[in-house]
Amino acid sequence: MKKFDPSAAINEYLVFGEFGDVNPSITDSSTYTFQNPGKMDELFDHEIEGCFLYSRHWNPINKYLSNALSKMEDTESAQVTSSGMAAISSAILEICSTGDEIISGRTIYGGTYALFKNFLPKLGITVKFIDIHDHSLIEKSITDKTKIIYAESISNPLLEVTDIPAISKISKKHGLKFIIDNTFSPMIISPVRLGADITVHSMTKFINGTSDCVAGCICSSHDFIAGLVDINSGATMLLGPVLDSFRAASILKNLHSLHIRIKKHGENALFLAEEFEKLGLKVFYPGLRSNKHFELYDSIRNEGFGYGGMIAVDAGSYENACGLMTRMQEEKVGYLAVSLGYFKTLFSSPGHSTSSEIPEEEQLKIGLNKGLVRFSIGLDNDIVPAFEKIKKCMKEFNLI
Ligand SMILES: *Cc1c(COP(=O)(O)O)cnc(C)c1O
Numbered sequence: 001m002k003k004f005d006p007s008a009a010i011n012e013y014l015v016f017g018e019f020g021d022v023n024p025s026i027t028d029s030s031t032y033t034f035q036n037p038g039k040m041d042e043l044f045d046h047e048i049e050g051c052f053l054y055s056r057h058w059n060p061i062n063k064y065l066s067n068a069l070s071k072m073e074d075t076e077s078a079q080v081t082s083s084g085m086a087a088i089s090s091a092i093l094e095i096c097s098t099g100d101e102i103i104s105g106r107t108i109y110g111g112t113y114a115l116f117k118n119f120l121p122k123l124g125i126t127v128k129f130i131d132i133h134d135h136s137l138i139e140k141s142i143t144d145k146t147k148i149i150y151a152e153s154i155s156n157p158l159l160e161v162t163d164i165p166a167i168s169k170i171s172k173k174h175g176l177k178f179i180i181d182n183t184f185s186p187m188i189i190s191p192v193r194l195g196a197d198i199t200v201h202s203m204t205k206f207i208n209g210t211s212d213c214v215a216g217c218i219c220s221s222h223d224f225i226a227g228l229v230d231i232n233s234g235a236t237m238l239l240g241p242v243l244d245s246f247r248a249a250s251i252l253k254n255l256h257s258l259h260i261r262i263k264k265h266g267e268n269a270l271f272l273a274e275e276f277e278k279l280g281l282k283v284f285y286p287g288l289r290s291n292k293h294f295e296l297y298d299s300i301r302n303e304g305f306g307y308g309g310m311i312a313v314d315a316g317s318y319e320n321a322c323g324l325m326t327r328m329q330e331e332k333v334g335y336l337a338v339s340l341g342y343f344k345t346l347f348s349s350p351g352h353s354t355s356s357e358i359p360e361e362e363q364l365k366i367g368l369n370k371g372l373v374r375f376s377i378g379l380d381n382d383i384v385p386a387f388e389k390i391k392k393c394m395k396e397f398n399l400i
Pocket residue numbers: 083084085086109111112152156181183184201202203204205214215216
């Protein structure tokens with residue numbers, strides 16, 4: 001595959017403010033004026049470049065941020081949404097009707113799991129949760145009702161890497177839509193370049209990077225995004241998960257430093273993962289040579305962005321995990337909090353938080369141990385002092 005630098009693609013996309021400002025102006029309006037009614041009729045019929053109707057449909061700054069995201073994902077188009085869950089639910093509802101089926105990886109974000117397991121059935125949409133790494137099982141699970149294959153590029157919380165090129169072949173063969181949640185690996189993986197049809201993100205995480213807002217996006221073809229914003233039938237137009245324009249403006253500015261942050265998160269995470277492994281801990285990090293998905297990851301990632309900022313470590317028991325996290329917070333390693341992609345290190349116990357929607361027996365089946373501690377590694381200039389503190393805390397619980 002040809003080399004791709006998502007940060008260079010974003011950098012080439014220039015938008016100026018009203019007075020030549022280096023940042024585009026923030027549009028502080030819900031509605032837009034027209035010179036005459038005829039022009040308004042025309043816009044109801046089809047989109048006109050540079051012409052806006054109402055902010056739930058499009059507004060300039062949301063368009064700029066969407067355009068920048070489509071550059072990053074190398075897709076024809078994109079649309080920002082008010083949350084990652086809004087991006088996921090809108091993309092699904094745009095495609096599926098009552099009676100349709102979805103095939104989904106079983107190690108996915110807890111909120112997505114709950115949407116699929118508890119909410120979609122209310123609309124008559126059923127989801128088969130399977131081991132997405134078993135490609136013959138994917139093939140066997142497809143019926144004439146199947147519309148979507150859904151997976152995360154790097155799964156939560158075990159950090160398994162999805163073989164996007166291989167699954168895309170299966171998806172294309174059966175005429176399905178292949179959706180990838182790329183929240184854990186922006187810039188590192190470009191799912192649509194690898195054969196996915198739609199990429200969704202929770203921009204709440206790495207893309208924004210400051211844990212000060214909730215936002216999402218959908219990146220795909222012109223046709224798919226045009227369908228989403230269709231005034232008469234589009235999922236985002238009619239369900240209305242519009243991103244506030246002030247937030248869109250701040251996320252767009254943060255997006256321009258994403259490549260530097262992703263590299264630093266990854267550099268710090270790789271250091272810690274290697275050190276944890278040397279200490280004999282059970283570590284989940286796909287950038288480790290010993291990881292079962294290392295070679296696959298290396299073959300599909302964009303070079304130069306590292307392996308991501310997420311690590312999971314097995315602390316043996318839930319009691320140990322709780323004790324360790326409490327002590328690490330006291331030692332100021334970072335914060336005991338859910339979420340990820342923040343400039344400081346965050347840690348949580350997935351079995352009791354972000355993956356708690358997944359039933360216990362299911363958690364055991366997928367290897368999601370109660371003692372697992374998930375880290376989102378921060379941007380510490382020097383990560384060694386944090387490592388020393390973590391080591392000290394681990395010794396207190398006889399983990400090393
Ligand atoms: C957080 C998260 C979501 C949900 O995003 P929100 O912005 O919280 O709605 C979806 N997928 C993954 C992988 C996530 O980490």
